[in-house]
Amino acid sequence: MNQTSKPSQPINTHAPVMLVTGGAKRIGAAIVRAAHEQGYRIIIHCHRSEQEAHALADALNNARPDSAVVIIADLAVVNQSDALHDFTQNIMQAFGQLDVLTHNASRFYPSPLGHITHAQWDELFLTNAKAPLLLSQALSPYLRTQRGCIISLLDIHAHNKPFKDYAVYNMAKAAHRMMVQSLALDMAPAVRVNGVAPGVNILPEPHSDQALDPQQQKSIIDSIPMQRIGKPAEIAHSVLYLAQASYVTGEIITVDGGRSLTLAGGPV
Numbered sequence: 001m002n003q004t005s006k007p008s009q010p011i012n013t014h015a016p017v018m019l020v021t022g023g024a025k026r027i028g029a030a031i032v033r034a035a036h037e038q039g040y041r042i043i044i045h046c047h048r049s050e051q052e053a054h055a056l057a058d059a060l061n062n063a064r065p066d067s068a069v070v071i072i073a074d075l076a077v078v079n080q081s082d083a084l085h086d087f088t089q090n091i092m093q094a095f096g097q098l099d100v101l102t103h104n105a106s107r108f109y110p111s112p113l114g115h116i117t118h119a120q121w122d123e124l125f126l127t128n129a130k131a132p133l134l135l136s137q138a139l140s141p142y143l144r145t146q147r148g149c150i151i152s153l154l155d156i157h158a159h160n161k162p163f164k165d166y167a168v169y170n171m172a173k174a175a176h177r178m179m180v181q182s183l184a185l186d187m188a189p190a191v192r193v194n195g196v197a198p199g200v201n202i203l204p205e206p207h208s209d210q211a212l213d214p215q216q217q218k219s220i221i222d223s224i225p226m227q228r229i230g231k232p233a234e235i236a237h238s239v240l241y242l243a244q245a246s247y248v249t250g251e252i253i254t255v256d257g258g259r260s261l262t263l264a265g266g267p268v
């Protein structure tokens with residue numbers, strides 16, 4: 001685990017601080033940019049996308065000096081108390097406070113019945129459920145001090161409309177959804193806990209293990225009443241709303257162009 005781009009002398013020490021896990025690219029980066037535009041100081045967490053994270057932090061620091069840092073870690077740190085402690089300390093040393101914890105990092109791929117492995121279970125549950133819970137617990141004293149909030153990136157398929165052939169992902173996101181509701185109770189009134197459930201707001205990268213073929217992409221667009229894939233910025237908009245919604249806790253906002261109205265489960 002490394003920490004880089006640490007500001008030597010934070011300039012606006014009154015600006016709230018947001019941590020975005022998996023914040024180097026895609027939806028995470030859109031949340032980072034939107035929060036920074038609203039004046040937040042940002043901790044960009046990443047794992048493999050170091051280059052993208054540093055490029056993003058550099059752009060933010062050019063726009064407003066000492067407003068962004070990068071922290072690099074595999075979220076598997078939560079499996080070891082010492083590593084989790086070090087990760088937490090790195091987070092808190094970045095700006096000395098934490099106001100918003102945004103759980104965005106995730107793994108997403110199919111796990112067809114008959115081929116489910118322990119490794120898939122461990123990775124999908126680690127990133128989509130276990131790490132958000134244990135990181136929330138580790139950071140909760142600091143969030144309480146700030147009367148801050150937690151915002152989780154969930155999925156419209158985390159509830160009662162599972163993706164076919166994605167049982168492990170569906171189960172892990174469902175656990176994460178219940179974490180939001182459970183922690184909203186356990187952390188009130190000091191800390192609010194909410195979620196955003198995207199439909200399809202950015203397609204998986206074309207050459208990744210999550211890639212969707214053209215037929216799958218067409219069937220997704222056909223299923224969306226708004227007749228288009230959403231935009232990462234449309235997710236960021238709801239995250240920023242929840243960060244400021246001082247009387248909202250335990251809420252999950254669907255941002256899916258109406259897709260959940262037309263789905264009764266079934267293929268992607």
Ligand SMILES: NC(=O)c1ccc[n+]([C@@H]2O[C@H](COP(=O)([O-])OP(=O)(O)OC[C@H]3O[C@@H](n4cnc5c(N)ncnc54)[C@H](OP(=O)(O)O)[C@@H]3O)[C@@H](O)[C@H]2O)c1
Pocket residue numbers: 021022023024025026027028045046047048049050073074075076103104105106107108127153154155156197198199200201202203204
């Ligand atoms: N894309 C959509 O339309 C959609 C739909 C429904 C729900 N969501 C949810 O919205 C969130 C963002 O979606 P996305 O598609 O932008 O996410 P993504 O690209 O699939 O993943 C976000 C980041 O998670 C990080 N990550 C994965 N495994 C990690 C690990 N072991 N340790 C640390 N970081 C890890 C990766 O960081 P590095 O690149 O640095 O390794 C990755 O860039 C996710 O929670 C997703 O489930 C998205």
